[in-house]
Amino acid sequence: MLYITELMINEQIRDKEIRLIDENGEQLGIVSSREAQKLADERRLDLVKIAPTAKPPVCRIMDYGKYKFDQTKKEKEARKKQKTVDIKELRLSPSIDTHDVQVKVKKAIEFLKNGDRVKVSIRFRGREIGHSKTSAVILENFAKDVEEYGIIDKAPKMEAKTLVMFLAPKN
Numbered sequence: 001m002l003y004i005t006e007l008m009i010n011e012q013i014r015d016k017e018i019r020l021i022d023e024n025g026e027q028l029g030i031v032s033s034r035e036a037q038k039l040a041d042e043r044r045l046d047l048v049k050i051a052p053t054a055k056p057p058v059c060r061i062m063d064y065g066k067y068k069f070d071q072t073k074k075e076k077e078a079r080k081k082q083k084t085v086d087i088k089e090l091r092l093s094p095s096i097d098t099h100d101v102q103v104k105v106k107k108a109i110e111f112l113k114n115g116d117r118v119k120v121s122i123r124f125r126g127r128e129i130g131h132s133k134t135s136a137v138i139l140e141n142f143a144k145d146v147e148e149y150g151i152i153d154k155a156p157k158m159e160a161k162t163l164v165m166f167l168a169p170k171n
Helices: 033-042 064-081 098-113 126-145
Strands: 017-021 027-032 046-051 058-062 087-092 117-123 150-159 162-169
Touching: 017 033, 027 033, 033 046, 033 058, 046 064, 058 064, 087 098, 087 126, 098 117, 098 126, 098 150, 098 162, 117 126, 126 150, 126 162
Parallel strands: 017 058, 087 117
Antiparallel strands: 017 027, 046 058, 117 162, 150 162
């Protein structure tokens, strides 16, 4: 899983003239690509085209293997620091008791404190679909109970036989 863009190196560079930068970052001016390749070979380093769209293209003398290693290391560090937001689901029923709702509220607050989104759903079975209005009230009260820690991301909405609401953590 390498995300490094492949750069042109050494003999792959076919341009007549290039702007050359040495390994210390000093500009050596515009030279032919053959001269630049000779300089790189003398220093036992690689010639790498770092800006192919520039006029003339910019090339740098560097240790390409070390450069690729450093880039891979940076990408791994960036991936470690990324925070993935999970969606946690809490299922309720239309005939849920108030204490049971409070237990679910505590769990939702815990999820929201961890920075996760919460999907609260009420699944209707059989004739329970007739009580969808009272279930919407249950979800509204649920949202009021967790409003200190989270906000309604998506309002309660019917999806097939399920009433669904999404909560997002407050920043």
